[in-house]
Amino acid sequence: MNPTLMIESLPALLQGTWLSLQLLAAALILGLALAVPIAIARLEAPLLVRGAIAFYISFFRGTPLLVQIFLVYYGLSQFDVVRESALWPFIREPWFCAVLTFALHTAAYTANILRGAIQAVPAGEIEAAHACGMSGPMAYRVIILPRAFRLALPAYANEVVSMLKATSLASTITIMELTGTANTIVARTFAPYELFVTAAAIYLVIAAILTAALRALEYRLARHQRAPASTAAVIAGDAHVQA
Amino acid sequence: MDVLMGWGGQLLHGALVTLEVAFTALALGLVWGILGALAQLSRWWLVRQLGFLFTLAMRGTPELLIILIIYFGGSVTLTGLAKSVGLAAGFVEIPAFAAGVFALSLVFGGYAAEVLRGAFLAIPKGQIEAAEAFGFSWWDAFTTVRLPQIWRFALPGLGNNWVSLIKDTSLVSVVGLEEIIRVSGMATAVTGEPFRFYLIAAVIFYVLTTSNGLLIAKLERRASRGERELAR
Numbered sequence: 001m002n003p004t005l006m007i008e009s010l011p012a013l014l015q016g017t018w019l020s021l022q023l024l025a026a027a028l029i030l031g032l033a034l035a036v037p038i039a040i041a042r043l044e045a046p047l048l049v050r051g052a053i054a055f056y057i058s059f060f061r062g063t064p065l066l067v068q069i070f071l072v073y074y075g076l077s078q079f080d081v082v083r084e085s086a087l088w089p090f091i092r093e094p095w096f097c098a099v100l101t102f103a104l105h106t107a108a109y110t111a112n113i114l115r116g117a118i119q120a121v122p123a124g125e126i127e128a129a130h131a132c133g134m135s136g137p138m139a140y141r142v143i144i145l146p147r148a149f150r151l152a153l154p155a156y157a158n159e160v161v162s163m164l165k166a167t168s169l170a171s172t173i174t175i176m177e178l179t180g181t182a183n184t185i186v187a188r189t190f191a192p193y194e195l196f197v198t199a200a201a202i203y204l205v206i207a208a209i210l211t212a213a214l215r216a217l218e219y220r221l222a223r224h225q226r227a228p229a230s231t232a233a234v235i236a237g238d239a240h241v242q243a
Numbered sequence: 244m245d246v247l248m249g250w251g252g253q254l255l256h257g258a259l260v261t262l263e264v265a266f267t268a269l270a271l272g273l274v275w276g277i278l279g280a281l282a283q284l285s286r287w288w289l290v291r292q293l294g295f296l297f298t299l300a301m302r303g304t305p306e307l308l309i310i311l312i313i314y315f316g317g318s319v320t321l322t323g324l325a326k327s328v329g330l331a332a333g334f335v336e337i338p339a340f341a342a343g344v345f346a347l348s349l350v351f352g353g354y355a356a357e358v359l360r361g362a363f364l365a366i367p368k369g370q371i372e373a374a375e376a377f378g379f380s381w382w383d384a385f386t387t388v389r390l391p392q393i394w395r396f397a398l399p400g401l402g403n404n405w406v407s408l409i410k411d412t413s414l415v416s417v418v419g420l421e422e423i424i425r426v427s428g429m430a431t432a433v434t435g436e437p438f439r440f441y442l443i444a445a446v447i448f449y450v451l452t453t454s455n456g457l458l459i460a461k462l463e464r465r466a467s468r469g470e471r472e473l474a475r
Binding site: 065066067068074161197204 | 302303318319410412424428437439442453456
């Protein structure tokens with residue numbers, strides 16, 4: 001191990017990290033925006049649409065992300081229709097292809113998580129919403145979705161970390177994010193341990209921060225389920241008296 | 244017209260390489276998983292921390308990066324070793340297959356350790372006490388009471404990890420192993436039909452993951468046949 005090399009390559013690696021984070025943010029935001037309507041349609045749409053969505057989810061969950069990226073980046077350019085379309089300047093760009101694939105990929109996983117969460121919302125709460133005269137969309141907006149988001153959060157936290165790791169695959173289509181940068185410096189210096197272990201440490205730190213942040217969010221969103229501090233003290237005191 | 248454009252044999256070979264990597268990594272990964280779970284359940288603080296560190300590192304690092312570390316790092320280490328012994332002057336490269344299997348087995352082991360530890364802890368303490376009360380030795384209690392239930396509790400988690408492992412084998416193509424994706428890439432270079440061949444690769448993977456998913460569901464039903472079904 002050569003610590004000087006590790007420190008010297010740190011600025012380049014951090015620049016790559018910044019690109020990784022941009023990829024992650026773009027994929028997660030787009031993915032979540034797609035996942036919500038997909039999850040609802042998966043449960044509420046007509047049979048044919050439900051079937052198509054089920055296939056979309058199982059395809060993106062059942063095939064490697066690498067092949068999905070190659071299909072979009074290399075595969076789409078095969079067709080003249082695509083090359084002559086107005087979208088071609090975008091589809092030519094590796095960055096665009098990576099974000100598009102990542103978004104479709106995480107949308108499939110997230111929609112699956114959300115579907116489970118929506119189904120886990122207690123039936124009584126939905127019935128109560130309807131009994132109060134809420135329409136279907138309103139019940140979704142006011143009752144079902146807020147509840148489902150909270151139920152989905154622990155599983156979604158795993159999905160976020162898994163997407164962070166997935167951004168490393170962007171390096172296979174020439175994007176110089178963290179893994180791509182480390183790989184390039186290794187090709188020049190031939191010091192794989194120094195570079196890759198530093199990169200791994202950066203991923204671990206980001207994963208730890210993301211996990212902690214989502215856990216804090218989970219705690220905050222459950223605040224109405226906790227007893228207020230004063231009551232908690234009283235209950236604790238009661239327990240003490242009884243014991 | 245032939246959908247595979249004459250690449251059927253090559254693709255089949257690629258699929259076999261994929262399966263070979265997956266099954267070898269599974270066998271080796273289960274060893275790491277058991278060792279990892281034992282470490283996490285150890286009575287010694289340091290061993291426990293090492294067990295948790297292993298799981299944390301394997302779950303928090305991209306699989307691709309782990310493959311690159313093992314492949315390039317292993318080659319550098321081997322070259323250094325060979326030089327110090329005075330064996331070879333040149334560069335020693337470890338085969339992509341061995342590097343890929345080792346790297347993916349570590350990833351699988353990291354996840355499996357967590358699953359197995361959870362399964363071990365999920366067994367009610369009273370059952371072990373009951374076994375002891377009946378005069379079972381530790382080993383008898385382990386094989387007749389603990390093991391069948393560890394299997395049942397761990398199966399869903401291990402099944403997920405197994406399907407992920409099948410998909411992760413695609414990453415070994417990055418270091419040059421001629422599995423499905425690599426073969427598809429070569430076919431693409433020759434025929435100029437990337438969409439066709441990557442779609443074929445995707446279909447092969449889809450068949451592999453869904454069939455294994457069904458198999459695991461079947462095993463799960465079998466493993467929990469002694470459990471009462473929830474009334475519907």
